[in-house]
Amino acid sequence: MTSPRSTTTCTARRNPPRRAREPPSSSSSSSSSTVAVAGAAAAAPTQIAPFPLDDLLLPSSSSSFPPPQPYSNTSDASLNLRVFLRVRPLDAAPRPRRNPSGADSKLLRGRSAPRPKVAKGKSGVCLIVNSASSVTLSAPPPLSSTSALLDSKRIKSEVYNGFSFVFPPESRQPEVFDRVMDPLLVDFMSGKSSLLVAMGPTGSGKTHTMFGCPRDPGMVPLALKKIFSYAVGNAARTTDDNFPRTYYISMFEIYSERGKGERILDLCPDGVDLSIHQLTIKGLREVMISTLAEAESLVACGMLKRTTAATNANSQSSRSQCIINIRCDRKSLLDGNDLSLGSAVLTIADLAGAEREKKTGNQGSRLLESNFINNTSMVFGLCLRSLLEHQKNPRKPLQKHFKNSLLTRYLRDYLEGRKRMTLILTVKPGEDDYLDTSFLLRKASPYMKIKYSNLDDFSGLSSQKRSNLTLICPENFKRRKLNDLELAVENCDASANEDSRESKRDIVVDDSEKLQEIEPSQVLNSSSESLATLDSKVGHYDDLYAQLQRVTRNEMIMRNFAKALWQVLKQYKQKLLESEGAIEILKETIGKKDNEIMELQKKLEELSSYSSCQMPLFVEEFSCRVDDQSTCHATRPQTANSDTADSVASSDSRWQNNVEPIEQGSKNVLSRDYGGKNIEFGESGVWEISCPVDLTESANDPLIGSEETCVEAEGVASNDTASDLHQIGHKEEVNNSNTDCSYSLVLESPKHPAKVQCSERLLYEPHGYQEINQEHNDSKGLKSAQSESMCNGSSKDDDEGILSLSGNKGPILANDSKRPLGSDVLLNEDPETKNEFQVKELPEREKHDSTSKPCNVKKSKRRLLPASTMLLKEFTGPDIDTDKPKQERPKASAEGTGRSNGSISLIRLLNALPK
Ligand SMILES: Nc1ncnc2c1ncn2[C@@H]1O[C@H](COP(=O)(O)OP(=O)(O)OP(=O)(O)O)[C@@H](O)[C@H]1O
Incomplete structure (x- = not known):
């Protein structure tokens, strides 16, 4: 040392x-x-005298300043x-010195300045x-x-x-x-x-x-x-x-x-x-x-x-x-x-x-x-x-x-x-x-x-590590250096402080024995090399530490990301389970509904079979009542290429069977139906079904519900699987006869042969029904037509010539065979087509017109003009303004019956018709 x-x-x-x-x-x-x-x-390089501290150092107590406090123990403000x-x-x-008489006073003597x-x-x-x-x-x-x-x-x-x-x-x-x-x-x-x-x-x-x-x-x-x-x-x-x-x-x-x-x-x-x-x-x-x-x-x-x-x-x-x-x-x-x-x-x-x-x-x-x-x-x-x-x-x-x-x-x-x-x-x-x-x-x-x-x-690991290294490195160096220096001192200065040297030699006694055999310069070199090696290791450790920090940070990021992903997946799984539960519930509901539908279908079939066997009422009601003896035809007489298939048999056994005479003499209900009969179309195209009606026989029948007469038709595919026939038009022709009318339906036939059922009802009910709902299912279980009329009971006052309406609810019964006075049919005197139900194919121009109006069976319900109004229009001219809004019409008739002029005129007209 x-x-x-x-x-x-x-x-x-x-x-x-x-x-x-x-x-x-x-x-x-x-x-x-x-x-x-x-x-x-500087002039005395060999010996530097110690600073004269004793005589210059002011005791703290003599100073006007308070005694020192360690910074670490002071208040928070001193943490700055x-x-x-x-x-x-x-x-x-x-x-000037405080004590000019001191040892160094010579240097300053005479030069002391204020x-x-x-x-x-x-x-x-x-x-x-x-x-x-x-x-x-x-x-x-x-x-x-x-x-x-x-x-x-x-x-x-x-x-x-x-x-x-x-x-x-x-x-x-x-x-x-x-x-x-x-x-x-x-x-x-x-x-x-x-x-x-x-x-x-x-x-x-x-x-x-x-x-x-x-x-x-x-x-x-x-x-x-x-x-x-x-x-x-x-x-x-x-x-x-x-x-x-x-x-x-x-x-x-x-x-x-x-x-x-x-x-x-x-x-x-x-x-x-x-x-x-x-x-x-x-x-x-x-x-x-x-x-x-x-x-x-x-x-x-x-x-x-x-x-x-x-x-x-x-x-x-x-x-x-x-x-x-x-x-x-x-x-x-x-x-x-x-x-x-x-x-x-x-x-x-x-x-x-x-x-x-x-x-x-x-x-x-x-x-x-x-x-x-x-x-x-x-x-x-x-x-x-x-x-x-x-x-x-x-x-x-x-x-x-x-x-x-x-x-x-x-x-x-x-x-x-x-x-x-x-x-x-x-x-x-x-x-x-x-x-x-x-x-x-x-x-x-x-x-x-x-x-x-x-x-x-604040000192993190890095700082701590650096601090330790800072302290360790000089210490190591110092130890090796001290060994070297101590050997040198031992050789050249034997009178040095033996106790101090001994104590230090004890610290490094093992090394010193070896070092005694080595030259000091070698020791220095080896020390420097060791230090350099240590430094390189320190640098290496620093790099490793930096890498460790990076890896740790990346790991944290990935861990957090995985956590977030896991949460999202859990949420999705929860939603999936909920959806599966909902699906199961829906499946159960659908199954129940299927069962209900099956039961309903069974009931429907039972009802259908029952109605076809036991209740020919519908068939009768929807039969074409042209007359009891006539047959209905579906023809295509006007087309050029209709030679072979122009006329289609329109009178089947059921139809014929259905045309049963109703109770003669009963005038309670009069129904005229176009439909109920099956007309088979061999080809696709647009067809017109027309039926002339002789109204003579029913001229005196009381008319009820004529204002709400509806016509419906439905095409039924021959294989009974699809309904493709559309009603695309409705023709009414009025001839100058008060006994004949011609009523036509324009239908669009599909490619497949189909059957058509159409109906129109005019109801006469002297004692009246207020509401009639009809629903028809043919024998094959297919819904074919539906007709709905509002009707009121009516009574005929022959003296007065006034048809008074009143009525009670009740089922509609079979009709008589009298031809009703159609409210929305027109008179036609054509003797050839009289009482024939014809099916015609329309020319191309009319097809376009017709097809431009889409019509299907369900939408075919329409409100027809009241038959009385139509007839009055025809016979009395435009005097009767039934098209005007109600408020513009005359409020009451001259007779004070409360009926409109049109109704009165119609009743009179009906009464005047030949029986
Ligand atoms: N408080 C003081 N009382 C008396 N003398 C002073 C005091 N401060 C500085 N001096 C004198 O001013 C001179 C310049 O001072 P010093 O060398 O300490 O300046 P410095 O800041 O260290 O300059 P540099 O940065 O150039 O080294 C010195 O001669 C010094 O003795």
Whole structure:
């Protein structure tokens, strides 16, 4: 093992301080004095004296600030990122010592300047401290009237609130330490890692705040002092819970050499260029420190090694981002086992300040350095801004800006909110610094809204893994390195601390025996190789982990999809079952209905057979009553090609049988039917069925129900399976005879031979029936015709010649053979066709006319003109306006019978007919 003291002996400043050109600002004197101090420090490379901490460190109790609280124990409000603001004195001359009689008083004697005060309203100042958490930034007054006009709309002053604390220019380092670093140290000692970053424009005092100078030490030396005072105190108190702590320091800087990309340099003595992989910096030396002196020497050595250069803005401007890690390793010595309980790392980052080319006057390589510095500052700010926006709106992804610079890659856990970070902003209050100060405050003040509410839970597996690796890798390297170093130390420095070496040799006793036979360089090489192998494995594990995450996510997606699909399928299955149930119910219903239909059909058949056998009433009623002796014919006399099949037998036995004489002398019912007879059509075509009727015999019969006489016909296919015959017309012809009428039906015959039954009824009922419903089924069970008449009972008043209607309900009986006076038939005197039922085929023209009126049996019901009206029209002329609406007709007859003139005339006419 080596000691920090030994590493300081080979100090060589890589970038020796150069004297800067005189900056234009008024702080030139202070700069030169600072350089003088720094030069003095560099002039004694062999031995770096420890910082005079004791006489400068103010006890917390003597400070006006309250005692420090660890951040982790504070209230919820303090869970935000803590942003401190430190205002550099306008004239940053070295401050007078509190105790001028101290050891270093010679350096400052005679050069002590009064502490610069920034008074409110004092000219030359753009930043005024309002309170402990607020400042006001005022734009400097314009230089000329023209620019005053241009700048008239510029914001004159801005107030920035919410800082964790604002350190005024006169504040001293211990005060800053108490406020900023002490709480971090408390957390650090209790095992929590944290980061302190100093940000600000060049020359604003970042390095001064972090490292200070021998007379005015900054946060790092003060923290080391506190750490070791704590360690000594605990050692004096025997043990610290049986958990002895071991501290290590590692330092490195990230810089850019002539703009050739970023590099990492180990700031420890004999440090070399390093590389970064993930969060691990390969080859970074970590030196164990056991005393304050060792630590201070190591830090001083690193500061001397850090790249600095003089610019117009800062005589010793940092040209790199410097990072110091102080690691505390706790071990358990219980049961004699050396078991690590984990490490906490306190990271302190002194960033190079953003700079303007105009101010720094940089050229060449310095200018390239400026670009690198500004770029790193910008990426750092972008990371924090992205974290803030992500926390404000979690739907916004956390941008991976950290990839754009080595510094942000190394500090990724802090920049993504997994570990606590504290910012200290340093600004210059001069008017010349207005732009830099304004830029910094505008950019960085919102960062105080970043929250650390879920520090413990937020670190996922990946983060945890990275953290472990970060801790493990240096530890492994350190162990191997320590073995090597210990061997070297054993050979060259036998008077070193034997106890310490012995204890460490015990830790690695097995390895050391082997390593004694190996050259140190070989050990180093093998260590580097092992580290490289480990790094590659880490990379491999990272890839595996990323793949695992992808697979897990895909699995979740597929699982959810399968669940949703399963639900849909279940719903469909349920619906299917319901449908099947409904189908079963319907099937049962259909079966029942089928049974009912079968029963009804059976009943119907029974009724049909009964009616054909027992009740010839229908046949009789639908028989053609041309006369008792005549026969009916269905003919086609007028067609050209009707020679062979013109005349069709129309008189069958049933027809003849059906034409039975009815009770003679009975005038109760008179029915005249066209139909009931079967006429067979041999060919398809349009046929006309006509029957002349002699009305002479029934001229004196009382007429009832004549107004509602209907004619229906139905074609029946010969095979009794289909009904294709259509009534497509209805002809009525009136001849100049009051005894003859001709009634025709125009039928369309199908291709198949068919039978036709047609009927027309005129009912006479002196004593009356009000309603007659008839239904006919032929012997083959086919419904053939239906006729319905409204009839009223009637009585004939011979004296008056008036047919009075009245009646009772009753069945219709068989008719007599008297020809009725058809209400809707016309008189025809044609002797040849008299009493013949003819079937004629219509000419083509008439076919078209007829077929254009679709007619089927069911629709053939129509309301005919009352027979009385037709007859009266014929005989009396148009005097009787029966077609007019009822309200336009005369209300009552002259006789006061309440009957219409038409009815009276009809009755008179009927009475006048020869019997
Ligand atoms: N609070 C202060 N009190 C006294 N002197 C200060 C204070 N802050 C800064 N200075 C002095 O100002 C000069 C510049 O400070 P410093 O080098 O720390 O600036 P910086 O921000 O680190 O600049 P850069 O980013 O260029 O490195 C130094 O000489 C330093 O001593």
